[in-house]
Amino acid sequence: MSEATSPNEQEQPTPAVPEAAPAGKAEEPSKPGKVALLLAILALLLAIAAVLAGGWGLWQLRALEARDQQRLEQLQAAREQAGVAAQRADGLSARLQQLPAAAELEERRRLLAQLQGDQQLLNKRLETVLGASRQDWRLAEAEHLLRLASLRLSALQDIDSAKALVQGADEILRDQDDPAAFAAREQLAKSLEALRATRNPDRTGLFLQLGALRDQAAQLSALNPVFESQGGVLSELAAEGDGASWWSQGLHTLSQYFRIDFSADQNIRPLLAGQSLTQVRLALSLALEQAQWAALHGQTPVYRQALLQAADVLDAHFDRENPASRALRTRIDELIGQTVEVVAPDLGNSLTAVQAYLERKQSARESLAPEGAQGDEEARP
16 A cells, blocks of 8 residues: 555545444344345256256157157058058959950849749749648558558557557648548548447456466466364264374374275366476466467457366366465456457548548649649740
8 A cells, every 4th residue: 555645535534333233133144145045046946947847848759759659650550551452452453354244244134033033933843842742741641540550450459559540640631721631531530430439458458467377377286185074983082182192193194195085976186296287287378378369369269268278277187175276267267258359440431531532632733733834834934
């Protein structure tokens, strides 16, 4: 600092020294410090805003890239579809070039219409033929059922089977719904009523009953004779004892080996044993078996003769005192009176009526066939 001073400097008063701040109060920051703090805060906010703006811009950029990639893929798919459509268009163009002309298409359409008409006519004829064939088959079945019923009656005299067969033939004629079948159905109704009125014996039951008798006859055996006291001296001697004396025991033992018959006017039958008993059983079984056959076939004379033969075998070789032979003889007497023959009605009239109906129907169809064929020829273009 130089020794010479300007007059202005000399005239400036010396600044007053500020008084000391009172104790207990902090010094307030100066105004330039506040400004600097505000600037720092503003700069920090600007930096945060810049970072956020940069992040948002980066996210937008990524989104734009993804969208561009998707649009690029869509564009590629559209190009592929356009290529496929172009190929199809080329194929359609080639097919269009191969199509015939309009005149040729018209000719083909006319031929197709004619072919469809012929096909419809053929279908109609086929339905007519098949329908007639079905009716013929059903009517032939009715005739066959009647023939079978007649055969069952003549051979086996089976009333139940014959009724079922005639009923089936009547149902076939009913399904025809033809007034011309009235006469045939009338004869079938008469045959059915005749079959219902015919007596139908239980020949199967008789066969089984005779079979049971055959089994019973195979077990028949001769009745051994026993000594029976009829009174007199022997009875008095036996009565003197207590029933367990040697005399009573002796008489009982002798009765097992000897038989004294004082009825000389009665026939004495020898006891059957061994081979003789077997032969008698066989003869009785054969007679009952013959009766079974006659019962099944409705042969009443053979049936009765076989049972009479069985009764004679029983009477000749077995004693009436034998309970088994007596029961068998009683049962044979009961079965002899059974009737196994069936007087079957004649189904010839019904069969003739059905055959006549078939012939009339066939004649009517043959008379209509030429007219139908001529009409079809005229309808064909």
